[in-house]
Amino acid sequence: MQQSAIALQASGFHGAQLHGRPQARRGAWRGATAPHPVQAAFAQIGHTDTAHMTSSGSSSANSPKEAKKLPIAYSPEWMALREHTKEVESLHLRDLLVDEERTDSLVREHNGLYVDFSRQNVTETTMQLLLNLAERAKLRTKMNAMFAGEHINNTEDRSVLHTALRMPRDEEVYVDGQNVVPDVWEVLDKIKDFSERVRGGEWVGATSKPLTDVVAIGIGGSYLGPLFVHTAMQFDEPCKELARGRRLRFLANVDPVDVAKALNGLNPETTLVIVISKTFTTTETMLNARTVRTWLTAELGQDAVAKHMVAVSTNLKLVKEFGIDPANAFGFWDWVGGRYSVTSAVGLLPLALQYGYEKMEEFLQGAHDIDCHFRDAPFQNNIPVLMGLISIWNSTFLGRSSVAVLPYCQALSKFPSHIQQVAMESVGKQVSVDGEPLPFKAGEIYFGEPGTNGQHSFYQLIHQGRIVPCEFIGVVKSQQSVYLKGELVSNHDELMCNFFAQADALAIGKDSVTLRAENVPEYLIPHKTFSGNRPSTSLLLPSLSPFRVGQLLALYENRVATQGFMWNVNAFDQWGVELGKVLASRVRTMMHTARTRSRRITITDGFNPSTRKMINRYLDGKNQMLYPEGSDVFPCDLIHSDECEAKF
Numbered sequence: 321m322q323q324s325a326i327a328l329q330a331s332g333f334h335g336a337q338l339h340g341r342p343q344a345r346r347g348a349w350r351g352a353t354a355p356h357p358v359q360a361a362f363a364q365i366g367h368t369d370t371a372h373m374t375s376s377g378s379s380s381a382n383s384p385k386e387a388k389k390l391p392i393a394y395s396p397e398w399m400a401l402r403e404h405t406k407e408v409e410s411l412h413l414r415d416l417l418v419d420e421e422r423t424d425s426l427v428r429e430h431n432g433l434y435v436d437f438s439r440q441n442v443t444e445t446t447m448q449l450l451l452n453l454a455e456r457a458k459l460r461t462k463m464n465a466m467f468a469g470e471h472i473n474n475t476e477d478r479s480v481l482h483t484a485l486r487m488p489r490d491e492e493v494y495v496d497g498q499n500v501v502p503d504v505w506e507v508l509d510k511i512k513d514f515s516e517r518v519r520g521g522e523w524v525g526a527t528s529k530p531l532t533d534v535v536a537i538g539i540g541g542s543y544l545g546p547l548f549v550h551t552a553m554q555f556d557e558p559c560k561e562l563a564r565g566r567r568l569r570f571l572a573n574v575d576p577v578d579v580a581k582a583l584n585g586l587n588p589e590t591t592l593v594i595v596i597s598k599t600f601t602t603t604e605t606m607l608n609a610r611t612v613r614t615w616l617t618a619e620l621g622q623d624a625v626a627k628h629m630v631a632v633s634t635n636l637k638l639v640k641e642f643g644i645d646p647a648n649a650f651g652f653w654d655w656v657g658g659r660y661s662v663t664s665a666v667g668l669l670p671l672a673l674q675y676g677y678e679k680m681e682e683f684l685q686g687a688h689d690i691d692c693h694f695r696d697a698p699f700q701n702n703i704p705v706l707m708g709l710i711s712i713w714n715s716t717f718l719g720r721s722s723v724a725v726l727p728y729c730q731a732l733s734k735f736p737s738h739i740q741q742v743a744m745e746s747v748g749k750q751v752s753v754d755g756e757p758l759p760f761k762a763g764e765i766y767f768g769e770p771g772t773n774g775q776h777s778f779y780q781l782i783h784q785g786r787i788v789p790c791e792f793i794g795v796v797k798s799q800q801s802v803y804l805k806g807e808l809v810s811n812h813d814e815l816m817c818n819f820f821a822q823a824d825a826l827a828i829g830k831d832s833v834t835l836r837a838e839n840v841p842e843y844l845i846p847h848k849t850f851s852g853n854r855p856s857t858s859l860l861l862p863s864l865s866p867f868r869v870g871q872l873l874a875l876y877e878n879r880v881a882t883q884g885f886m887w888n889v890n891a892f893d894q895w896g897v898e899l900g901k902v903l904a905s906r907v908r909t910m911m912h913t914a915r916t917r918s919r920r921i922t923i924t925d926g927f928n929p930s931t932r933k934m935i936n937r938y939l940d941g942k943n944q945m946l947y948p949e950g951s952d953v954f955p956c957d958l959i960h961s962d963e964c965e966a967k968f
């Protein structure tokens with residue numbers, strides 16, 4: 321921050337000005353467009369854009385070196401927010417929450433969604449300052465660039481257009497001069513046709529039996545999103561009815577135990593396998609695909625692949641090389657990031673097979689509804705934008721490094737894991753889009769569990785330990801209703817009582833005065849005190865239909881995009897996952913040598929002493945076992961074959 325201080329001083333900003341609190345009018349942030357005083361002053365002295373300022377505060381247009389953009393952290397809007405933290409830290413949610421007008425100003429609704437930000441450590445001034453920062457960050461311009469198909473994923477030179485995956489047939493969006501919506505719909509039509517033929521028993525397996533079970537093989541973005549949506553739809557009554565007699569399994573981990581779990585009890589004759597991989601090179605997915613192909617062909621013969629295996633990928637060449645007929649491949653495009661691919665064939669194919677294509681259309685419509693809201697709503701009413709801005713406030717300004725996603729809804733049990741990838745792989749970055757080190761920490765640690773399970777696990781820490789901003793997600797109408805005669809409330813109402821209570825317990829807390837009034841022994845008072853003032857957002861969905869699931873998905877996708885734009889990081893690449901893959905490949909080569917030549921690892925193999933010792937211990941643990949030659953090895957109950965050998 322040293323550089324920023326110099327820059328601001330040189331441009332006429334002195335402590336006194338920064339310390340002066342902005343006089344935001346009550347309610348102004350909801351519609352105000354007046355510039356923040358600091359911003360206005362900045363404009364007055366002729367520096368309307370920090371992008372052109374050097375550390376000495378002078379205009380830098382003439383020098384290519386100096387023309388480098390200064391991070392947003394050096395802008396007056398950023399400094400104003402920094403300064404504002406002092407004011408907010410002196411306030412307590414216990415007091416703020418009694419103000420009904422404040423509550424009203426911090427609740428937003430959109431097409432059935434109800435979002436309450438009043439339990440965030442914010443005032444109207446905070447919100448106005450965040451909106452000012454959004455302007456400084458050129459958030460609207462960046463969003464427009466995304467929707468327009470510009471190559472905003474600069475390190476891979478790609479557009480970012482998962483929003484095009486859910487556009488109506490008659491919309492247009494251009495990538496490098498070509499309207500991609502017809503391509504999207506061509507694949508959607510193919511999914512509809514194929515899923516209807518499989519579900520209707522027209523597409524049968526190698527022994528003419530209907531394919532009632534689906535195993536979707538994929539990992540990361542090719543797994544977490546589809547699993548979340550499947551889990552969310554499984555107990556929705558209409559979806560449940562449509563899925564009657566069908567099973568959908570996922571195989572992600574390369575751990576052979578996951579293979580056993582995915583195939584357990586399945587009959588190859590009635591199983592359809594979908595290999596889902598954007599690149600079709602991911603080691604885990606390809607080994608799992610070869611493993612399951614062996615499981616199928618050992619029973620049904622080589623020709624069975626044509627009827628029992630299909631693929632979802634952008635790499636149709638490798639699909640063909642694998643042995644899957646490209647006619648049975650469902651494509652998508654490099655402008656769909658893996659973690660943003662649920663609404664492509666990645667999610668739609670397995671889910672349409674399970675629940676029918678119509679339900680997936682509803683899901684797409686829900687996502688599109690939020691995309692339009694994100695694209696069009698003014699920022700002060702824009703729910704994903706506000707969620708993103710508040711995340712920036714909590715993490716970068718107030719120093720809270722994690723976020724707990726807490727659905728009070730068992731059907732959303734896989735939502736936190738999906739959002740964990742969307743958020744952490746997107747904005748867990750160390751440099752800006754221009755490759756400059758960030759002068760602040762970007763990204764947050766996401767975790768979560770459904771309530772009330774989490775309450776009996778990690779909530780202790782979030783009530784009395786570190787401050788973890790929480791996101792409570794509740795559903796008004798449960799997918800399942802149970803009321804036992806004589807009980808005070810129905811089962812779902814019981815669940816939701818906790819949803820309401822936890823947010824207030826975190827915000828309001830319990831002080832020593834109250835505890836003393838309750839005659840709590842003095843020595844227990846520190847243990848039983850709840851500091852409160854712990855922030856959360858509450859999100860209420862009217863129900864958990866496929867449409868609502870689509871809305872929820874797009875809400876979080878667009879919120880993460882907002883964060884990326886604000887921090888000026890590329891939220892659409894993921895270079896941080898590469899190094900581990902490269903090192904694993906080195907270990908693989910060495911492991912093969914050790915297993916085929918029965919030898920231990922030596923110093924000359926190039927591993928450090930720690931890794932060498934651990935690998936040798938691992939190798940020795942299996943008595944220097946050599947790979948058997950000439951036959952595949954499966955646990956017996958996974959394969960209907962007399963030659964089955966259970967050696968491993």
Ligand SMILES: O=P(O)(O)OC[C@H]1O[C@](O)(CO)[C@@H](O)[C@@H]1O
Pocket residue numbers: 539540541542596597598599600601602605658659745894897
């Ligand atoms: O779909 P693919 O190409 O198999 O990649 C799977 C996942 O691997 C990652 O690249 C991370 O390793 C994710 O971004 C992606 O979703």
